Amino acid sequence: MNARSATADRDAIRAAIDRLLAGTPLRSNGSLTIVALADEANVKRHLLTHRHTDLKDDFYARVRARGHVPDNERKLRDDLNKATDRIKELITEINKLQGENDAFARIINVLELENHQLRTGTGRTGHLVALPAAHER
Structure with missing residues (x-):
């Protein structure tokens, strides 16, 4: 993968984070999860969980800062x-x-x-x- 595509992926992920947090999803169901973020950014989920973990962590930090518990965390807590x-x-x-x-x-x-x-x-x-x-x- 060249630097340009990694940069493009990161830009797409950042834009997707902003859309999800604003409540204006274009490609996903709008839930505040990594799966929805990957769909929204039109990238494979493993890019978020293995390559761009800083963006994944930033996404979850911003979700928590808004007082919202991510769906997967809520499910785990219920379980x-x-x-x-x-x-x-x-x-x-x-x-x-x-x-x-x-x-x-x-x-x-x-x-x-x-x-x-x-x-x-x-x-x-x-x-x-x-x-x-x-x-x-």
Whole structure:
């Protein structure tokens, strides 16, 4: 690529930035995104993300300075909020299941102890009758 075409690309990108920020797009949907900027400047997006990163950064800085959050950033923030809410739900569910698991473990321990006492005759039997072991049936 020669210097002239790089200069022409940069000029087209700068003009596209101005049009998008003014709300007067010619070639794009007018959204304040890199995709729309590339469309508006009639350049490939990779030129903005790999070669003319200074112009991309300038575009986003000017968008933020106007108090507008770029669409892609807004979407990422929404996704993050949804993921954070889902994580909180899952943590609550995990804690509930852990509590239930602990309760079941205590119940099993008590039943094993009572079963052992019944089989060995070491505990109070009261009205309980020991059941034969599975291998005795």
